[in-house]
Amino acid sequence: MQLTVLADNNTFISRYFLAEPALSLFIQVQGRTILLDCGFSDVFLRNAGTAGLDLLQLDTIAFSHGHLDHTWGMTELVRMYARAALEGRPHNRPQVLAHPRTFESVMDERGVDQGSMLSKDKVEQHFPLKLSTTPVYITPGLVWLGEIPRTTSFESRKALGWKTDDSRPDYVPDDTALAYISPEGLVIVTGCSHSGICNIVHHARQVTGEDRVVDIIGGLHLQSPDEEQLTGTIDFLKTLNLTDLHACHCTDLYSRTSLAADLPLRATGCGMQLNYP
Secondary structure, three states: OOEEEEEOOOOOOOOOOOOOOOEEEEEEEEEEEEEEEEOEEEEEEEHHHHHHHHHHHHEEOOOOOOOOOHHHHHHHHHHHHHHHHHHOOOOOOOOOOOOOOOOEEEOOOOOOOOOOOOOOHHHHHHEEEEEEEOOOEEOOEEOOOOOOOOOOOOOOOOOOOEEEEEEOOOOOOOEEEEEEEEOEEEEEEEEOOOOOOHHHHHHHHHOOOOOOOOEEEEEEOOOOOOOHHHHHHHHHOOHHHHHHHHOOOOHHHHHHHHHHHHOEOOOEEEOEEEEEO
């Protein structure tokens, strides 16, 4: 599997890619191309161009959840595919894979919609859409994990203070991740880990039957975490004997510094390419 970071909060000083507080990851595995999340703007498209990647040939567009920093770039992708169709240029018709609540509005305390800009019906006008709460294998070795059971005592206990379409507090029930089954163990690919990275790893192990975890890449939603959550997360991750940890996006500096003290934390940023057997 080859993974390229197309959108993240950071970029590298020697690489001329753009960054934004968002996430988009491009994955090539077993002859298929998958986009996890679309970032906030057209940054992921521009970075794909810089990296020489053709997003008109995607097979699957998978979403980790519906918040604006992961879905709003979808409007730019729709525009790109529509132009290709109008101009008669070759392009695939990728399937969109998401939780049933991914394309709902989520209103914050200021009345700003922090959810998807596109509704389920609008997405379905442009791409075949598969909504699921249960795991879906995109390839024999790559699984979209579906809804994550929340079993730890220290993760995902607080709502964001936002309201969903039905006026309930937003606990981000649509949060999910990908798991790649490599010969050396699992590679967990997250969006924001609102459901808790430890819960995600527990679920990935159960779904795949593979206990070994070699790398985690993506947001860990450690933004001013309380000590119980941070300590509990670090203690759990230490038990995995990770080869690498690519914590990015919604993982703040204090959390990264704390992680780096005990874990193999690696720098992550736009344009970075990772290869797994």
